[in-house]
Amino acid sequence: MMEKQSESGKxxxxxxxxxxxxxxxxxxxxxxxxxxxxxxxxxxxxxxxxLLRQRGFDxxxxxxxxxxxxxxxxxxxxxVTWGAKPENITGIDLLPERVTQxxxxxxxxxxxxxxxxxxxxxxxxxxxxxxxxxxFTSILDSRTKQQIAAEMLRVVRRDGLIVxxxxxxxxxxxxxxxxxxxxxxxxxxxxxxxxxxxxxxAPPLGHWLAPRxxxxxxxxxxxxxxxxxxxxxxxxTD
Numbered sequence: 001m002m003e004k005q006s007e008s009g010k011x012x013x014x015x016x017x018x019x020x021x022x023x024x025x026x027x028x029x030x031x032x033x034x035x036x037x038x039x040x041x042x043x044x045x046x047x048x049x050x051l052l053r054q055r056g057f058d059x060x061x062x063x064x065x066x067x068x069x070x071x072x073x074x075x076x077x078x079x080v081t082w083g084a085k086p087e088n089i090t091g092i093d094l095l096p097e098r099v100t101q102x103x104x105x106x107x108x109x110x111x112x113x114x115x116x117x118x119x120x121x122x123x124x125x126x127x128x129x130x131x132x133x134x135x136f137t138s139i140l141d142s143r144t145k146q147q148i149a150a151e152m153l154r155v156v157r158r159d160g161l162i163v164x165x166x167x168x169x170x171x172x173x174x175x176x177x178x179x180x181x182x183x184x185x186x187x188x189x190x191x192x193x194x195x196x197x198x199x200x201x202a203p204p205l206g207h208w209l210a211p212r213x214x215x216x217x218x219x220x221x222x223x224x225x226x227x228x229x230x231x232x233x234x235x236x237t238d
Contacts, residue, residue: 036207073102
């Protein structure tokens with residue numbers, strides 16, 4: 001049974017909605033026609049596919065997948081490109097306008113719902129893979145983060161995977177987000193096997209460098225100190 005949302009949780013939900021309402025949906029930084037954004041996404045894809053293959057999640061055709069904070073569904077559709085069946089893919093997002101857009105752009109057989117990820121409607125052990133991308137960075141309330149992490153653990157199967165991708169540094173130009181360090185990830189997912197790797201060349205550097213030298217951008221991303229994000233696999237212990 002889902003817990004009743006706390007007052008701090010309600011306040012955090014309102015804060016997040018207000019923060020996202022200030023963002024420009026047409027920001028060119030997130031366009032695939034922007035070489036810096038294309039470089040970032042392709043680097044994530046290569047690393048994520050490699051991690052999934054190493055853990056026996058190839059092919060994805062039989063896997064059930066949930067994305068927390070799916071936004072307009074871009075990663076949901078990527079999973080289809082990688083071989084997952086649309087009817088096995090589910091997304092949830094807090095913002096109704098993003099859910100509407102995700103449904104318009106995605107296959108009709110996908111399940112995409114508007115809701116709060118701290119109170120998931122699905123039963124225990126419903127999914128083989130639970131994915132989150134830059135969701136926890138946007139949450140400043142520690143209790144809300146703990147509740148979402150607990151829900152992700154609840155709905156993933158015993159032999160399933162939680163896939164994590166998020167900032168580990170703060171954004172000095174955006175007070176509405178806060179980086180999540182390695183120690184906090186371990187606290188959010190106790191008694192789990194956690195493998196984390198640095199990834200993503202610092203966006204200002206990546207956006208400047210990618211259109212000038214793709215090769216140099218690839219080389220610099222191999223330097224952990226220049227990377228702003230963490231990607232990783234989280235598994236329940238036996």
